[in-house]
Amino acid sequence: MLEVAKSTLLILSALFPIVNPLGGSPVFLALTQDYPASARRLLARKVAINSFILLIASFLIGSHILDFFGISIPVVQVGGGLIVISNGWDMLKRKEDHDRNGEVQRKVNLQDIFRNAFYPLTLPLTVGPGSISVAITLGANEPHHLGGNLLAILAAVIGSLLVAVSIYVCYGFADRLAALIGENGMSIILRLSSFLLVCIGVQILWNGAKTLLHSLPAIAG
Numbered sequence: 314m315l316e317v318a319k320s321t322l323l324i325l326s327a328l329f330p331i332v333n334p335l336g337g338s339p340v341f342l343a344l345t346q347d348y349p350a351s352a353r354r355l356l357a358r359k360v361a362i363n364s365f366i367l368l369i370a371s372f373l374i375g376s377h378i379l380d381f382f383g384i385s386i387p388v389v390q391v392g393g394g395l396i397v398i399s400n401g402w403d404m405l406k407r408k409e410d411h412d413r414n415g416e417v418q419r420k421v422n423l424q425d426i427f428r429n430a431f432y433p434l435t436l437p438l439t440v441g442p443g444s445i446s447v448a449i450t451l452g453a454n455e456p457h458h459l460g461g462n463l464l465a466i467l468a469a470v471i472g473s474l475l476v477a478v479s480i481y482v483c484y485g486f487a488d489r490l491a492a493l494i495g496e497n498g499m500s501i502i503l504r505l506s507s508f509l510l511v512c513i514g515v516q517i518l519w520n521g522a523k524t525l526l527h528s529l530p531a532i533a534g
Contacts, residue, residue: 390521393446
């Protein structure tokens with residue numbers, strides 16, 4: 314169980330800053346501020362379920378899809394690391410874009426509340442390319458023998474479930490969270506998450522680059 318706890322903590326610490334439900338909750342609130350609170354929570358639950366399914370699918374079968382297309386894991390690590398770094402750096406430099414949120418909000422009406430649960434509220438607002446890349450990388454690095462694989466799957470389910478619960482809480486109660494933390498508090502949380510996201514991206518990039526560099530002598534030989 315200690316290994317499951319360690320793997321769960323790794324998955325949670327890697328995915329939570331990228332999914333960033335705290336940072337996404339103001340956008341979700343802006344998109345759904347005309348909806349009643351009960352409808353917003355129901356929509357948040359659907360987004361959380363969709364996010365859980367996407368993360369688990371990426372973790373379990375993402376590497377097999379890569380094998381089908383002949384893409385190696387180190388290359389995915391380098392590419393995914395670059396995406397994560399780019400997203401984190403963009404979030405660090407970006408100021409809140411209220412005009413964009415208002416424009417998106419005008420395109421959403423009450424009749425489309427559940428139609429938009431997957432796109433754009435789940436993908437790419439909540440679970441984007443960075444989250445999917447990290448989930449695939451984490452799944453590919455897990456052991457493939459039966460016992461270790463079962464523990465890895467259990468850790469992935471628990472970690473993804475915790476992320477999904479955090480999505481539901483942050484989105485479903487975004488109005489209360491915004492009032493409690495305040496605009497400055499939300500901005501601070503977003504900046505800290507962005508910095509951690511850059512650090513995670515650098516680590517993912519280095520893991521892939523190190524593997525590629527170690528393979529050079531074998532190719533040369």
